[in-house]
Amino acid sequence: MKKDQSASRRRFLNKGLRAGIITVLGGIGLGKLTTKLIAANKHSDGNSVELMTTDGRLIAVDSSEVMDMPDHLSATSYNVREGMPNRKFVMVVDLAKCKNALNCQQSCNKHHYITGDNAWLKIYDMQESRDTAQYWMPMMCQHCDKPACVTVCPVDATFKRRDGLVLIDNERCIGCRFCMAACPYSTRVFNWGDPGQEVTLNMDLTDHHYSPEHAGLPSQMGTVDKCDFCPHQVDKGELPHCVTACPNGVFYYGDKYEDTVTNGDETLRLSKLLEDKSGYRFLEGLGTEPSVYYLPPVDRLVDFEDGMEYYKPYESVEKPE
Amino acid sequence: MKTSSQLIQDLVPRKYSIRGKLWVITLVSISVAGIIAYIDQVIQGQKVTNMNDYALWGIYISNFVFFVATSFVGATTVAILRLTKNEWRTPLVRLASIIALASIIMAGITITIDMARPDRILNLFVHARLQSPITWDIIIIPSFIVASFLLLYFPLLPDLAILKNYYRKRSPRLSKFYSRLSWNWNGNERQRAIQGRSVRLIAIAILPLGLILQTIDAWLFSTTYRVGWDSTNFAPYFISGAMVAGLGGLICVIYIVRRYRHLEDYITLKHFDRMGKLLVLALLTYGYFNINEYVVPLFTAKKGEVEHLNMLFKGDYSGLFWFVTIAGLLIPIIVLAFKKGRKPLPMFIIALLVVVGSWWKRYVIVTPTLLHPFIPIQGVPEEWHHYSPSLHEWLITFATLAMALLIITILVRYLPVIPIQRTAEEAGVEIQSVNENQES
Structure with missing residues (x-):
C-alpha cells in the first residue's frame, strides 16, 4: 500500500x-x-x-x-523617468521681495491650463507667532529629495528623477490620493471631476502627446496634479513661468551642480546667496530635503499690508466669466 | 436532552418569514440605490462627493476602516477562544465567521469605491511597488478574504452533509446544492483527520493574518506626517478597536438571530455573560490606548497636537468625539461591568451603541486630521475648510453596509448558524441521518 x-x-x-x-x-x-x-x-x-x-x-x-525605439525619438533625448543627466534643479524664493503681486500664480495657472479651484502655486499669508511679522510666502511643490509622496505611491505614478524633479504620470495614477495625504506641504491638487480644459480654455488636444514633463497638458479626471518645476521650459532654454512672471524678482531658478541660480535679471552663486542671506528650507525638521530654499523676509522694501490688496482667502484660480 | 432529530430540526436553515422577506427587500433597495449613485460617481467623477484637496479622504475611507475592524471578529472568537480552550465558543463561531467574511469582502469593495480611477485597478498589480502601504493592503485583504472563507467553510463540511440528507426527500434541489458543497463528506476517519487538521491550521493562521491586517490598516495613516495620525501607538490602537467593533457586531447579530430563530436553548444567558465580559476586556484595552492617543500628547503640548486635540475636545468635532468616547466606550464599560448589564436585551442595546460608536470613531480618526495640515488652508473655496459627506457618499456608504448585512442574511438563510455536528458531539448525541435518511 x-x-x-x-x-x-x-x-x-x-x-x-x-x-x-x-x-x-x-x-x-x-x-x-x-x-x-x-x-x-x-x-x-x-x-x-x-x-x-x-x-x-x-x-x-x-x-x-x-x-527604432519610439521613446527615444521624442524631442527629449533622456528618459522622462530618469531626468536630464548631470542636472539638479533648485529654486530660491526671496521672501523679502514678495509683495503678493500674484503674477506668478496667474502665469502658472495659465501655462498649466488649471481649471480647478486650487492653484499649484499659492502665496500664503504667514505668521509664525503673534509677536512676529506677517509675510507673504509663495509655496509650490518642494521637489523633495526624500519625497513622502513618492514613497507611498502604490503604482509608481509619481516618481523622483535624478535631476531632482518629482513628477506625476497622469496616465498611470489610480486616484487613491495617498500622496496627497503624505505631502506635508499641501501642494498636491486633485481633479475631482472632468477638468474640462477643451471647453473652458478652448484647448485643442487632438494631436497632443502627453508627457509628465508638462503637467496639466492635459489634466485628467481622477488623477493628481501639482507643480512640475517646468522641465518643458528648461528644454526650451527658458525659465519656469512663475520666475519670468514675477515683477519683483522673488524666484531664482537654477542648477545646484553649477551652483548658480537666476531670476532672469541677476545670476547668483547659490551657495553664497544661501550663506549671505541665511537661506533655509520649509519644515526642514521633517527630513524631506526640499529642493526649494527660502530667504527670510528681512529688510523688506514694502509693507506687508500692500499685498493685502490682492489677497483672496477663498480663491487662487480666476474663473473665466 | 434533545434527540438527534430535534437538534437538526432546531438548527437547519429556515425560509424567510414575511418580516425576513421585507428585511431582504429593504437591503436590496438600499444596495440598488447605492449602486446607481456609484455609477453616477464613476461617470461624473468624485466631484459628486464633498471631498476636496484638504479633506481628501472621507467616509469611504472611514467606512473601509470600520469594515476592516469588524472583520477581526473571526480572529477574536475563533482563534483566541480556541487557543484559550474556551468551549463555550461553539454556538458563536459560525456567526462570527459569517460576519468576518461579509466585512472583509465589503472592505475590499469599499476601498475600490474610494479609488478615483477604478478603470486602472490593474495598475496596482502591473506597477505594484512594495514600499507603499497600499500594496501591503492589496496583498493582505485578498489573503484575509480567502482565510475568512476557509474559516467558515472547513468547519461547515459535516453540517452540509447533514443538510444534504435532511433535504433529500424534502427538497431534492437543495439537497443537490448542499451535496455539491459538502464534497462527499461521509464522516469517516480519514476525512475527519484531514478536516480537523485543516480547521486547526486555518484557526491558527487567522490570528496573525488578522493582526497583520489591522496593523497595515493603521499604518496607512501612521506612515504619514499628519498630526493625529503620525503615532507609534496606532497599530495596537487599531487592533484593540477592531476587537471592540467586531464583538459589538457579533453580539448584535447573535441577539437578532437568537430571537428570530428561537435558539434560546443553544445560545444561553451564559453565552451572553461571557461575551459581555470579553467585550468589557476589549473596551478597557481600547480605553487604555485612547488615553495614550489623546491624553499623553497634551503633556508635551506641541502646537499642532494641541490644535488638533482642541478641535476634537471643544471644536467642530467635539460632539462626535464625545459621543464616540462616552456612548461608544465609557457607558458600555460601566453597563457591562454589572451582571444585569450582561443580560441579552441590555447587551444588545449596548452592542448597537458600540457598533455605531465604532463607525463614527473611524470618521473622527480620518477627517479632523486632514483639516489640520501643516500650512494654513488658504486660496480655496470657503467650504473646503469643512467636510461633511454628500448625498452620493451617504447612499454609497449605506449601500455597502446594507450589502454586508445582505451577505450575512443570505448566509444565515442557507447555512446552519450553529454548528450542528459539533453541538451534537458536545451534547453526546449521535447524528444518525448522516449516512441515510431516517425520516419519512
Missing part, C-alpha cells in the same frame, strides 16, 4: 515536472518568435550597421536587426 502510494506520487511528480519543462520551453520559444516577428519588419538586405556598445566597443549588426 505504502509502496504503491509513493510510486504513484513519483509518477505524478515526474509527469508534472515534464509538463512544467515543456511549458517553460514553449513560453521561451514563443517569446523568441514574437521578438523575431517584431524585429523582422524589414527583410534582411545584407547591410550591416556599426553600433557602439556601452563599454565602447564597435560591433556590426545586420540592419534588419535594428529597430
